[in-house]
Amino acid sequence: MKSSTKLFIASRHLRSRAFQTFSVVAVVAFSVGLAVALFLVSQGLQLGLVHAVEPFELIVGAKGSPYQLLLNTVFLQDAPIGNIGWEDYAELSDDVRVGSAVPLGFGDSYRGYPIIGTVSSLLDVRVRPSDPPWLRITQGRWFEEGRFEAVLGAQAAARSGLRLGDGFRTSHGIVAGDEHSEEYRVVGIAETVQGPWDRAIFVPLEILQSVHEHEHEGEHESESESEGEGKEVTTVLVHPASYADAYRLAVSYQNDSGKQLIFPAQTAIRLFALIGRGEAFLSIVVYAVEACALLTTLLVLYWSGAARSRERMLLRVLGLPFKTLVFISWLEGTIALSTGAFLGELLGRAGAHAAFSLLGEATAIQPTVPLTLQECLAPLVLLSVGSLSTLAVAWRDARNSEEPPR
Amino acid sequence: MGLSNPLLEIHGLRKEYMQPGGPVQALYLDFLEARAGDAIAVTGPSGSGKTTLLHLLAALVRPSQGSIRFDGRDLPAAAYSARWRALSVGYVFQEMNLLPDFSLLENLLIAAEISGVPRAFDRSLSLLCRLGIEDLRYRRPAKLSLGEQQRAAVARAVLHAPPLLLADEPTASLDAENAGIVMNLLLELAAESKSLLLVATHDEAVKKRFPRVVELTKNIEKTGQRGNLP
Numbered sequence: 001m002k003s004s005t006k007l008f009i010a011s012r013h014l015r016s017r018a019f020q021t022f023s024v025v026a027v028v029a030f031s032v033g034l035a036v037a038l039f040l041v042s043q044g045l046q047l048g049l050v051h052a053v054e055p056f057e058l059i060v061g062a063k064g065s066p067y068q069l070l071l072n073t074v075f076l077q078d079a080p081i082g083n084i085g086w087e088d089y090a091e092l093s094d095d096v097r098v099g100s101a102v103p104l105g106f107g108d109s110y111r112g113y114p115i116i117g118t119v120s121s122l123l124d125v126r127v128r129p130s131d132p133p134w135l136r137i138t139q140g141r142w143f144e145e146g147r148f149e150a151v152l153g154a155q156a157a158a159r160s161g162l163r164l165g166d167g168f169r170t171s172h173g174i175v176a177g178d179e180h181s182e183e184y185r186v187v188g189i190a191e192t193v194q195g196p197w198d199r200a201i202f203v204p205l206e207i208l209q210s211v212h213e214h215e216h217e218g219e220h221e222s223e224s225e226s227e228g229e230g231k232e233v234t235t236v237l238v239h240p241a242s243y244a245d246a247y248r249l250a251v252s253y254q255n256d257s258g259k260q261l262i263f264p265a266q267t268a269i270r271l272f273a274l275i276g277r278g279e280a281f282l283s284i285v286v287y288a289v290e291a292c293a294l295l296t297t298l299l300v301l302y303w304s305g306a307a308r309s310r311e312r313m314l315l316r317v318l319g320l321p322f323k324t325l326v327f328i329s330w331l332e333g334t335i336a337l338s339t340g341a342f343l344g345e346l347l348g349r350a351g352a353h354a355a356f357s358l359l360g361e362a363t364a365i366q367p368t369v370p371l372t373l374q375e376c377l378a379p380l381v382l383l384s385v386g387s388l389s390t391l392a393v394a395w396r397d398a399r400n401s402e403e404p405p406r
Numbered sequence: 407m408g409l410s411n412p413l414l415e416i417h418g419l420r421k422e423y424m425q426p427g428g429p430v431q432a433l434y435l436d437f438l439e440a441r442a443g444d445a446i447a448v449t450g451p452s453g454s455g456k457t458t459l460l461h462l463l464a465a466l467v468r469p470s471q472g473s474i475r476f477d478g479r480d481l482p483a484a485a486y487s488a489r490w491r492a493l494s495v496g497y498v499f500q501e502m503n504l505l506p507d508f509s510l511l512e513n514l515l516i517a518a519e520i521s522g523v524p525r526a527f528d529r530s531l532s533l534l535c536r537l538g539i540e541d542l543r544y545r546r547p548a549k550l551s552l553g554e555q556q557r558a559a560v561a562r563a564v565l566h567a568p569p570l571l572l573a574d575e576p577t578a579s580l581d582a583e584n585a586g587i588v589m590n591l592l593l594e595l596a597a598e599s600k601s602l603l604l605v606a607t608h609d610e611a612v613k614k615r616f617p618r619v620v621e622l623t624k625n626i627e628k629t630g631q632r633g634n635l636p
Contacts, residue, residue: 001519001520002519005516005519009508009516012507012508013507015507016506016507310502311505311506311507314503314504314505315505315520316466316488316491317464317466317491317495317497318491318492318497318516318517318520318521318562319488319489319490319491319492319493319495319520319521320488320492320520321488321489322488
């Protein structure tokens with residue numbers, strides 16, 4: 001018998017039992033979609049976090065939770081732990097173990113977009129020495145120190161409603177708080193960094209400091225203008241002079257009661273491991289759902305096969321060989337399983353992209369996951385196990401059809 | 407006919423089925439010889455082994471004892487039985503002969519492909535025309551009357567002009583008119599293709615249409631008891 005005829009018979013059987021076929025396809029698609037979506041979200045999140053952390057080699061900030069320091073500085077989430085003195089930054093800058101140090105000030109926002117006070121040396125940060133600068137200006141220019149000027153991160157530019165030349169006032173705190181009276185003017189827009197800092201609005205650190213001093217310590221305004229005295233920074237991004245210097249610096253901060261130094265990559269891995277515990281539980285749930293899907297599929301195929309015993313007997317009487325009979329039954333099950341697995345893969349991808357979109361909206365983390373064998377593992381395993389089980393059911397059905405019809 | 411070699415030779419054919427209480431004899435046929443073009447009615451009460459005989463001839467089951475020779479050779483072993491059936495046997499059941507998910511024409515084309523019938527489409531269509539059901543060719547069996555289904559079953563059975571045409575109570579579910587039509591078709595088409603036709607029936611009217619009748623008797627005794635000779 002021609003292959004096209006076998007396919008024709010199998011597909012006609014599937015069409016004639018549309019409800020059973022739909023049940024198998026839907027159950028398989030749901031379970032595969034769930035597994036794929038979970039895998040993609042998990043992998044995408046991990047890759048997104050790793051990508052977001054890449055530019056930050058060391059971070060020095062106030063003593064407290066390293067996770068909070070990481071979340072605040074790298075992911076621009078959560079409130080800052082507190083500030084450290086300008087002299088601490090100055091000390092780091094002068095340290096021979098430090099290649100470069102970039103001070104950062106947090107605490108203000110504009111419509112939910114975090115304000116980062118910084119200096120021009122931020123533009124010198126590179127992920128690898130051979131790479132172009134991590135943060136680049138795509139429109140306008142970088143702000144001038146000492147002026148109320150601002151540069152928008154890519155997402156802030158796209159979604160905050162601000163454009164080049166616009167003026168805006170910032171609020172105290174991450175959520176809308178008291179509005180500061182000073183107005184910044186947008187002078188530049190940064191190219192996307194594919195990470196949380198796309199949500200940032202960069203302003204001169206000394207201006208940010210002066211605004212805060214003016215608001216909270218107005219009486220000391222004149223004093224604060226003296227070089228660094230009384231000023232604070234939230235964190236310092238540190239590029240160590242060498243790999244060994246990074247560890248020497250870490251050791252020197254171990255016993256510091258007011259400050260801490262973290263390796264963001266390591267802290268992110270630990271943070272992800274914490275998240276991973278929940279993910280492991282979810283994986284078990286997904287495997288259970290897959291097992292249920294497989295069982296449902298086999299039951300549907302079993303019942304469907306039992307209902308067609310007369311047809312198989314007729315085909316056998318017509319002279320259809322045993323192995324062709326098995327093949328056609330197997331083909332039916334495998335077509336249904338493959339369709340379900342394929343749709344599940346699409347559903348999983350769609351679900352993951354929806355989750356990524358929501359995540360990107362809220363955090364600007366931009367997870368991207370290329371198609372990998374690991375991602376296809378759930379559909380492939382289900383398809384393989386299902387296909388083998390279908391073969392067993394088909395074999396059994398064909399054997400049962402050896403009882404001749406009356 | 408009388409001078410040609412027998413197409414079918416049966417000697418001491420016995421079939422037993424295993425039952426919880428021990429083996430039960432379903433058929434015993436001591437001797438039967440038939441030639442191409444013969445038309446034989448196989449009669450006898452329920453349980454006498456009419457259907458079993460047809461199953462044995464179609465190589466759907468193996469005999470417990472005895473031999474079936476077809477065209478001078480022993481009936482092929484089970485490994486070759488599918489091919490044997492595809493090429494040599496046409497079979498009509500009492501009812502539900504057609505694949506329910508396929509149209510009447512598709513039923514014929516599938517059977518034709520299994521048997522390797524050349525120009526299957528033309529052959530199928532011409533048979534359906536002859537049987538007066540060509541207008542129903544795109545209908546599925548559920549949309550046909552029993553009489554129409556049986557005519558289609560006859561068409562499918564003779565499609566590849568098999569040397570052995572078997573029919574198991576082909577008119578049992580039909581009214582007298584349709585039974586007459588189906589039997590006419592079976593006899594005509596079998597004669598045209600010089601097929602050896604064996605029809606299992608307990609219908610006296612059908613039996614009378616056959617020049618030759620093989621009578622089986624019921625034998626439900628345990629193994630070792632001899633069944634009646636035809």
